[in-house]
Every structure is written in structure tokens, then in C-alpha cells.
Amino acid sequence: MGGAQNPFLIAQQQVRNAVVALGESEELYDLLKAPAHFVEVQIPVRMDDGTLRVFTGYRSQHLTTLGPAKGGIRFHPAVTADEVKALSMWMTFKTSVVGLPYGGGKGGVIVDPRRLSRGELERLARGYVREIWPFIGPDKDIPAPDVNTNAQIMAWMVDEYEKIVGCSCPAVFTGKPLALGGSLGRNEATGRGTVIAVREAMNYLGLPLKGARVAIQGFGNAGQFAGLLLEEYGAVVVAVSDSRGGILCPAGVPVADLIAYKQATGSVVGYPGSRETDQAGVLTADCDILIPAALENQIDAEVARHIRARVVAEAANGPTTPDGDLVLAQRNIFVIPDILANAGGVTVSYFEWVQNRNQLYWTEEEVNARLEQKMVESFRQVVATAERHGAYSRTAAYMYAIHRIAEGLRVRGLLHTPARHLRRIAAGQ
Secondary structure, rough: OOOOOOOOHHHHHHHHHHHHHOOOOOOHHHHHHHEEEEEEEEEEEEEEOOOOOEEEEEEEEEEOOOOEEEEEEEOOOOOHHHHHHHHHHHHHHHHHHOOOOEEEEEEEEEEHHHOOOOOHHHHHHHHHHHHHHHOOOOOEEEEEEEEEEOOOOOOHHHHHHHHHHHOOOOHHHOOOOOHOOOOOOOOOHHHHHHHHHHHHHHHHHOOOOOOEEEEOOOOOOHHHHHHHHHHHOOOEEEEEEEOOOEEEEOOOHHHHHHHHHHHHHHHHHHOOOOEEEHHHHOOOOOOOOEEEEEOOEHHHHHHHHOOOOOOEEEOOOEEEEEHHHHHHHHOOEEOHHHHOOOOHHHHHHHHHHHHHOOOOOOHHHHHHHHHHHHHHHHHHHHHHHHHOOOOOOHHHHHHHHHHHHHHHHHHHHOOOOOHHHHHHOOOOO
């Protein structure tokens, strides 16, 4: 599997492909090719043994002309500036494809949180907020959980922010605990959104979801909930991996049992009756639906040549490299791109923000119904764009998202209409 490709360059190429396919000008690419704002901070943390460690953190705001930036914060030893920039770009297009009034943001800290005590983790979370607080706010930039961060870390962060600004401000972070204004349905939102998209894709392709075999690479929050919800539709999970390795269960594995096993042992590896494999083995398992739910650059051309799934639903951000994309397109494998497949999380984060701003909270049924509506409509718009332009699904998703962004930029006077579009308008097309 690939791992060395620069995600920022990949994101830029995806934007260029869509801009060209739309017949838009170089002006639009120039506006979208890099973050509008990027900050690097140093976070001093007093460790439990009394020593001082300084961690590097980032916050990227890709586009804020259509609304505040929105995006998670990840704690991971492999975080880089270019990764955070790319993720903020993907967030712009993700929020656009599901029609949210946001631009893209993303944050990260270079750290292995597994090596920190709970106290050290809290001091790091609060220290990050002390460094970036002037750049965030409910009308500026609204962070949320991401890789290795969770509702508890958001609680520490919102508490620190409120201490600094001197007032209650729950809408500055989403993904919070319910006690601090979190939304019902948020925890499973990414997995639920992925499953809605998978269900729509299978219907579109005329394939049955009941009895479909599913492989899941990455068994964190999104992967676990996707597995549970697909099981409710009658699908069968036959391969799963986490950071320690993978397992194959051709006869199927009860997802709740596997979650309990991982909670008890720390990994899916060794699950009774399974056969051990590696990450590539899960990605290329004999299945109908593949859900990459881990990190970037997992499906390169070599892996793509051996994928047996009919549908690939990208619950992770950027799991497919450009050369992998070419192979998947050539093999006519239906890809639900990340900016659509995993948009359930940011959609329910938006619902949380709306509830915080209005101080009026919805039931879980209301949240799930609103998420269903957003995901189904967005899926259908992307498919319609693909059919209208004869475009690959990823390019179509970017085309749809970027078209919406371009219209917003035009009415603000930030982008000219290309001459070819003016001629079409004059011709009534």
C-alpha cells in the first residue's frame, strides 16, 4: 500500500480535475488550491514527571467566504502540515456537497496520545486551545473530534475556551458530550451516513444489500457503527482490520461480538474462528462492499488492481491515491468518495451547532431523519452530475461541490463568469 504520497498535492489535483471538467477558469482553481489561513503553534505541556514537553500543533482554514470553517482536530504522531491543509480542503468540498453553510477547517497535533496519561492529555488539549483560540469561534471556525480525539477532549477544549473568553459558548466546538450541548445521534453519524450512501449505491446499481459481504478496514467509531448498521440491513461482515492487523471470517462475524472482543483485547486480531491477515488482505478480501475507514493513501494502484468489491465507500478521508483512483475507474468499481461517504459526521455536527445557537434540542429520531434527507439528496445530486457529464464519481462529487462554491463566490464578486458560461446563459442553456 502507498503511504508516501503528499495528500495536499492529491487534494489540489482533485480540485483541478473538477475545475477543468466544469469548464471553469484558472481563477477558481487559484481561489481553491490552498488554505486561506494556516497557523502553526507550539504547545508547552508539563508532564506527570515534572518535565516540560513542547508539542507542535496546526489549524488550517481553507475557505471562509461561504461561512465559518468547520473541521476536526486529530492527535496523531504522523500529523503533518500538508496533511492538515489537505484535510481542510476536503472539508470545504464535503460541507458543500451536503449543502452546509461552512468552509473547510482542520487541526492536528503531532503526538501519540496512547503514550500520555489522562492528565497529560487534558493539559495538551487545553494548551492547544490556548494557542489557537483567537482563530476559532462559532462564527469563525468550529472544531470537532477526529482521529484519536473524542467527546471528552472536546469538553476540555470548550471549557478552556469559555474560561478565556469569559462566557458560555457551546457552539464553538461540536462532538461534545450531551451534558455540554452535544447532539443525540452524533456518535454514530459518520457510520450512519456511510451506510445510507452504501444503501443508495446498491439500489442505484440494482444490487441487493441483504446478504452482501462487507470488508471494513479500520474498526474505530465509523467502522464499528457502519458494520452494526449494515448488519441491520442483512449484510454480512467478512473481513475487518484495525491498527494491529486484520482478520478474515468468510462465514461472517457478529459485529457486536467483534466490538466486545476488541474492547477486551485491544484488537480484532485473534478473534475466535477467524483467519489472520494484513491491511492489504482486508482491502482485497472477497466481498461486495469495501469500507476503508482508516487513514489516507491505503488504496494505491497495486491494491486497486486486486480489490474484489463492487462498491467502495470511503468512510476515511483520502484513502485512495490518484493512481488507485484511475484503476478503480478503469475497472468500473463504484466509488462513493470520501467527501460524500463520510459526510454524516459533519452534517450532524452542523445540527449540533444549530441546536447550540438556538438552544433548542432535537430528538435522536429527528436528527437521524434530517441526516437521511441530507445524505440521500446529496447522493442523488452527485450521481446526476456523473451521468450528465459522463464523469467518474469522485470527479462528479467535486464538480457538484465546486459548482455550489463557485456560485457563492460569483455573487460575492470574487469570481468572474467564464466567457463560455456567459455564452451558454445568453443562449438560454
